[in-house]
Amino acid sequence: MMYSHEIIGDSTAILEVKKMVQRVARSKALAVLIYGETGTGKGLIAEKLHQQSVRSQKPFIDVNCASIPVDLFDQEFFGQERGKLSNVLLRNNGLINAANGGTLFLDEVPELNHLSQTKLLGLLDRRRFRRIGSVRDVEVDIRFICATNRILFKEVKAGKFRNDLYFRLQVVSINIPPLRERGDDSLILAEYFIKEFNRRYGRTVKGWEPSISEIFRAYHWPGNVRELENLLERIFVLETDDQILVKHIPPRIMRELESGASLTHSNSLTEIIGVNKSFQDATSEFQVKIIQNALSLKNGKLSQAADLLGLSRHALRHQMNKLHMR
Ligand SMILES: Nc1ncnc2c1ncn2[C@@H]1O[C@H](COP(=O)(O)OP(=O)(O)OP(=O)(O)O)[C@@H](O)[C@H]1O
Numbered sequence: 001m002m003y004s005h006e007i008i009g010d011s012t013a014i015l016e017v018k019k020m021v022q023r024v025a026r027s028k029a030l031a032v033l034i035y036g037e038t039g040t041g042k043g044l045i046a047e048k049l050h051q052q053s054v055r056s057q058k059p060f061i062d063v064n065c066a067s068i069p070v071d072l073f074d075q076e077f078f079g080q081e082r083g084k085l086s087n088v089l090l091r092n093n094g095l096i097n098a099a100n101g102g103t104l105f106l107d108e109v110p111e112l113n114h115l116s117q118t119k120l121l122g123l124l125d126r127r128r129f130r131r132i133g134s135v136r137d138v139e140v141d142i143r144f145i146c147a148t149n150r151i152l153f154k155e156v157k158a159g160k161f162r163n164d165l166y167f168r169l170q171v172v173s174i175n176i177p178p179l180r181e182r183g184d185d186s187l188i189l190a191e192y193f194i195k196e197f198n199r200r201y202g203r204t205v206k207g208w209e210p211s212i213s214e215i216f217r218a219y220h221w222p223g224n225v226r227e228l229e230n231l232l233e234r235i236f237v238l239e240t241d242d243q244i245l246v247k248h249i250p251p252r253i254m255r256e257l258e259s260g261a262s263l264t265h266s267n268s269l270t271e272i273i274g275v276n277k278s279f280q281d282a283t284s285e286f287q288v289k290i291i292q293n294a295l296s297l298k299n300g301k302l303s304q305a306a307d308l309l310g311l312s313r314h315a316l317r318h319q320m321n322k323l324h325m326r
């Protein structure tokens with residue numbers, strides 16, 4: 001997919017990301033990791049990383065790792081020589097070859113199995129590969145951008161993601177914050193999408209009634225920017241009013257706001273607290289999870305995790321000591 005627009009938003013969180021994109025794009029980094037929940041803009045950012053790099057005139061190849069059948073990895077990536085012994089008639093050049101000089105975007109990278117992960121790591125380290133049926137290595141110059149919405153650190157612990165590949169990819173990584181952590185960006189994005197849909201659907205929708213701002217600010221946006229975009233498009237298609245009104249917001253979202261589920265993430269809460277723990281144990285455990293989560297989102301950086309949690313670095317360290325975290 002090709003996105004034509006810019007990264008929209010002026011929250012501190014997204015400005016930080018934009019700065020990072022600029023810096024990384026112009027750097028010589030050959031492997032970049034993008035982490036973000038679903039719909040946060042990983043695809044968009046991968047594309048910007050390519051466009052702002054010296055590679056922009058070369059190909060940007062987009063691969064969803066979940067869609068590559070396990071036994072076809074070599075064929076798809078490395079390609080295959082026209083065979084004397086095999087029944088391959090035409091040479092298949094493969095994705096690596098297609099991306100040479102440019103960027104290869106590997107979306108949902110933890111979907112690769114262990115063997116494919118090993119091959120990817122080999123490629124990152126040696127920057128050469130061998131086509132199936134060939135006896136010669138070919139050198140390549142590719143920037144690999146890997147994306148995931150999973151916390152890779154957890155995947156490593158669960159034995160699903162190779163430790164060495166994880167460390168290799170961690171070197172340069174960009175964390176995209178969820179929409180709910182971007183202040184009023186939901187409003188700025190809504191304005192942008194309304195303009196877009198006015199054009200696309202030949203409409204003249206002008207803004208929204210005031211309570212919509214409150215709704216957009218308070219809602220948890222589990223599907224992030226994509227959810228907001230889809231919500232507005234749905235309203236454009238189904239409603240005829242020239243303004244976005246509260247009655248256009250799906251009952252599902254209103255119910256969630258009323259029950260306060262948005263603020264407490266009720267699912268994970270029951271999961272963590274369980275049924276027969278003391279209040280003390282349950283709250284401590286909850287605090288540990290929150291801190292661990294913040295730390296892993298910020299790659300273990302204490303002061304950034306503290307920022308995310310709205311604590312001073314000192315207060316966070318104090319909490320961690322109290323909870324016997326290392
Ligand atoms: N900051 C932003 N400014 C403008 N548009 C954005 C922004 N972030 C996301 N979008 C738009 O939201 C939609 C979802 O973004 P994208 O597909 O990049 O998300 P993703 O993180 O790759 O999601 P998934 O994990 O589901 O693949 C796209 O239409 C994209 O253009």
Ligand SMILES: [Mg+2]
Nearest residue numbers: 039042043107
């Ligand atoms: Mg995507």
